[in-house]
Amino acid sequence: MTTSKLYQELQYVNHSREKRIYYSSLVIDNPKLIDPLLEILFTVDDKLSCKAAWVFEFMCSKQLEAIIPHLDKFTENVSTVHYDSAVRPMAKVCEYLITTYYSGKDHLIKDQLSERHKEKIIEACFDWMINDEKIAPKAYSMNCLYLLGTEYPWIHPELAVILERDYEMQSSGFKARAKHILKRIKS
Template structure:
């Protein structure tokens, strides 16, 4: 697994190759998560890029690693790591909301929510903020206090970002009314 990650690039085809390899064997999946969750590891970012695709395809495989993921979330600072981590949060939020989805513990939900709010108010790249906004909207269906936090953050921040961010913000604000 290490050599596959090491040889990978940011290109989708390369990340898909690594993610498919990780999904084929439990040991590979374990190794990619260990590397991704070690923020000091030289291949941490590359591992996170492929882990994001694993979660997109087969989120259930990620269940044994959710607790560790929640623990590492506050340590993730690099822009290249924040986007896939925030996207994984969004995928978990959507699944957690579905009837037959993955059930997060209340503590896991709160850890993820806290991290998402931090991502939204910090100076992050637009893609990370959009995933955070969308995930918080989903969690807000369960925790109505989130909407009260989300409204002013999105309203104040919307026009400081790209057209894509503004569109997402407008759509969520419409749904919150």
């Protein structure tokens, strides 16, 4: 399937779980579609990029190792995504990668996620934390940054400053997650 054919197909994706599962399975069954999917996803000024992001997130939730040949492209471009409904799935994919990396279990991600990849994820997560994003990307970013801070000690103090600074003006969801993360940082 060509990029233009995939682009046409993505027009049928909606918020339903059924459609996201269908198209993510299509991509998993045809790994050559991952590159065109990312091409569409990172055409960030096109509203259809959001639908590509939804499919990509579902694909990663089912088969995270499918992202491995595309880690460079993903991490180099993840911070360019700006539509709310595309940022959330990108932050979730970052969380999948980082939680898998620090899980303590053997996984291909541990061997393939490089220093450069982690640096780009750190950059994106801090951007989502300080920008005017919705709670979900911030929550996923908090978790990523907390875990990354176990390897990079400079992250925890920076994250704590942001969480404490923004605590009062954020939603109850943000406050609950921030309180939990701050408690973990301080212990």
